[in-house]
Amino acid sequence: MKVLVLTGPESSGKSWLAGEIQARFGGVVVGEYVRHFIEREQRDTCYADIPAIARGQLAWEDAARAAAPALLILDTHLLSNMLWSHSLFGDCPAWLEQELCARQYNLHLLLDPQGVPWVEDGQRCQPQLQERLAFHQACRHWLTSNDQPFCELSGDWTARRQAALEKVAELLGSANQHTGPGQ
Numbered sequence: 679m680k681v682l683v684l685t686g687p688e689s690s691g692k693s694w695l696a697g698e699i700q701a702r703f704g705g706v707v708v709g710e711y712v713r714h715f716i717e718r719e720q721r722d723t724c725y726a727d728i729p730a731i732a733r734g735q736l737a738w739e740d741a742a743r744a745a746a747p748a749l750l751i752l753d754t755h756l757l758s759n760m761l762w763s764h765s766l767f768g769d770c771p772a773w774l775e776q777e778l779c780a781r782q783y784n785l786h787l788l789l790d791p792q793g794v795p796w797v798e799d800g801q802r803c804q805p806q807l808q809e810r811l812a813f814h815q816a817c818r819h820w821l822t823s824n825d826q827p828f829c830e831l832s833g834d835w836t837a838r839r840q841a842a843l844e845k846v847a848e849l850l851g852s853a854n855q856h857t858g859p860g861q
Contacts, residue, residue: 679743680849681782683752685817685828686789687810689796691835695787695842696753702843703850705749708742711735712759725767732759732774739781749850755783761816779824785849786828787842788817793833 682699684692696707711734716723723731735756742750756778763770791810804810821828831841 679746679748679750680784681743681750681752682846682849683755683757683783683786684789685754685757685786685821687791687813687817688804689794690789690791690810690814691794691831691838692789693753694835695789695831695838696751698839699749699751699842699846703749703846704747705751706742706745706747707751707753708738710754710758711738712762723766725763725769728759728763728767728774729771732756732771732777735759736777749846752783755781757817757820761813761820764816765813783826785845786821786826787845788814788821788828788830789838790814790830790832794835794838 682705684696686692693710696709699705700707712723712731715727715731715734719727735754739750739752739755756774760770760774760778763774791807791814796805796807796810798805804813818828818830820826829841829845831838831845833841
């Protein structure tokens with residue numbers, strides 16, 4: 679099983695690319711639990727919610743890992759939970775980083791916020807490019823500091839899609855590999 683993570687600031691194409699990658703290569707996509715949490719709770723999150731959100735994200739990831747698909751595509755992982763917790767609340771439970779570092783990820787695609795428009799969706803809160811650039815930099819810093827495999831994707835939607843598909847083909851070892859939906 680290869681585990682691919684899409685990471686970076688909001689509105690940079692993570693969810694869209696997860697779908698594009700799955701359409702091309704098959705595999706299983708794990709969504710962003712915090713979106714489910716916010717929709718269910720019908721309120722803004724607070725610091726006390728961070729452990730529940732992180733545990734929910736891990737539960738979704740673990741359930742997908744247990745199915746052992748050839749390709750597991752994570753729309754996000756605990757790095758985003760950690761960075762958002764620090765950004766919004768100035769703190770983060772230490773166990774999130776410990777849990778994140780204990781897991782194996784084969785490749786992170788780090789998405790640059792430049793080159794694509796920010797899109798309001800009712801949950802996003804960083805309309806200013808400078809905010810998204812700071813989040814992007816924090817992602818890069820953590821990935822580099824923790825020796826995580828990653829490559830950066832930038833440009834318009836077409837360039838991002840092309841680069842992502844090329845990187846995933848390399849990860850899987852074949853430019854034409856398609857394992858089928860759910861595999």
